[in-house]
Amino acid sequence: MTKRTPGLELPRSIIPKAVRSISPAMAKEYSRRWVLGHWAEIVGDDIARHVKPMGIRQEILCLQSFKPAWQNEIKLLEAQIVQKVNNYAGGKIVKGLRFTRPWEHPEAFDLAESRAARQAAEALSTNWGKERAKIPLDTAEMHLAEQVAENCSDPALAQLVATITRKKIQMDKLRLSKGWIPCSKCGLLCEPARQNGEESTAPLCPACQRAAAEDLRARIRQVLKNIPWARMKDMRRYVPEATTALIAEQRAVLVQKLASEVDVSDRTSLKAMELVMLADGVGPEQLSEDRVARTLYRLRFNLHRPPDYTAPRRYDVIKRGKEGEKARRTLAEGASLLREHYLPPGQTK
Numbered sequence: 001m002t003k004r005t006p007g008l009e010l011p012r013s014i015i016p017k018a019v020r021s022i023s024p025a026m027a028k029e030y031s032r033r034w035v036l037g038h039w040a041e042i043v044g045d046d047i048a049r050h051v052k053p054m055g056i057r058q059e060i061l062c063l064q065s066f067k068p069a070w071q072n073e074i075k076l077l078e079a080q081i082v083q084k085v086n087n088y089a090g091g092k093i094v095k096g097l098r099f100t101r102p103w104e105h106p107e108a109f110d111l112a113e114s115r116a117a118r119q120a121a122e123a124l125s126t127n128w129g130k131e132r133a134k135i136p137l138d139t140a141e142m143h144l145a146e147q148v149a150e151n152c153s154d155p156a157l158a159q160l161v162a163t164i165t166r167k168k169i170q171m172d173k174l175r176l177s178k179g180w181i182p183c184s185k186c187g188l189l190c191e192p193a194r195q196n197g198e199e200s201t202a203p204l205c206p207a208c209q210r211a212a213a214e215d216l217r218a219r220i221r222q223v224l225k226n227i228p229w230a231r232m233k234d235m236r237r238y239v240p241e242a243t244t245a246l247i248a249e250q251r252a253v254l255v256q257k258l259a260s261e262v263d264v265s266d267r268t269s270l271k272a273m274e275l276v277m278l279a280d281g282v283g284p285e286q287l288s289e290d291r292v293a294r295t296l297y298r299l300r301f302n303l304h305r306p307p308d309y310t311a312p313r314r315y316d317v318i319k320r321g322k323e324g325e326k327a328r329r330t331l332a333e334g335a336s337l338l339r340e341h342y343l344p345p346g347q348t349k
Contacts, residue, residue, distance in 0.1 A: 059092075
């Protein structure tokens with residue numbers, strides 16, 4: 001192993017020295033950010049998992065935690081944590097702790113800088129209400145709003161409907177001026193989605209996105225019902241948009257549903273075999289008495305259990321020795337029948 005040349009320093013010691021040599025203010029800011037970035041090393045993984053540092057304001061370390069028990073624990077350890085933070089930073093940078101709400105920008109800004117950053121972000125955002133009120137309506141659009149309200153017998157309700165319609169027309173004109181385009185399915189105006197840094201020419205509104213996502217999940221479930229052992233290669237033949245995560249998600253959904261229909265003592269029914277193929281992703285040729293027993297034993301808490309059911313011991317179900325070797329043999333007799341029972345989507349028996 002090559003030895004380090006004597007006299008050379010590590011970057012973690014060179015950088016702080018270089019920052020301190022520039023200015024004391026920069027050194028203090030560097031220490032504050034150093035503490036926030038190494039919070040887990042200072043307080044330990046247990047605390048860091050439940051208590052997050054938001055920033056340091058006026059020498060107060062602001063923390064965030066949704067669990068009151070951890071807030072109480074930190075209050076009891078406040079003096080120790082303040083000491084650890086200052087020791088780690090190499091100087092006094094905090095004098096106390098305080099729990100706050102989550103910050104939008106959890107950084108080591110002071111109060112004035114944080115407010116300035118928030119105001120700058122708000123200035124860049126669009127005030128849709130004020131912008132909409134500035135949009136003029138022509139005579140035809142005003143007449144359209146009045147026509148919509150004509151069906152209301154209550155004058156107060158008719159006036160409210162006309163006002164809402166005018167605002168809707170104004171908002172549509174504003175969105176068109178901002179580059180919004182109609183949804184490719186329902187025609188509702190929506191913001192163009194970006195794909196690979198470029199705006200999509202056929203966007204979907206949120207409602208159509210949810211419908212498309214559910215349709216994709218339904219098609220994946222249908223393939224898994226027809227081919228319980230289907231893997232990614234098989235799934236892509238019928239549902240090209242399928243992903244590994246979606247397949248795993250829908251497989252789990254079907255396993256949970258089917259398990260509630262299979263009796264805990266069942267080992268031979270078609271549903272029991274289908275459940276094993278779904279849960280393990282194996283074809284009929286890979287089924288064996290041992291695999292069926294092991295899989296159903298693993299899923300025993302999800303299976304249907306009668307009121308007087310008593311869970312067996314593990315090795316009363318899973319055989320060992322020569323008996324287990326015999327059970328591990330493939331169920332070749334029923335494999336061809338099982339495979340014939342399940343057909344790819346679009347095919348009929």
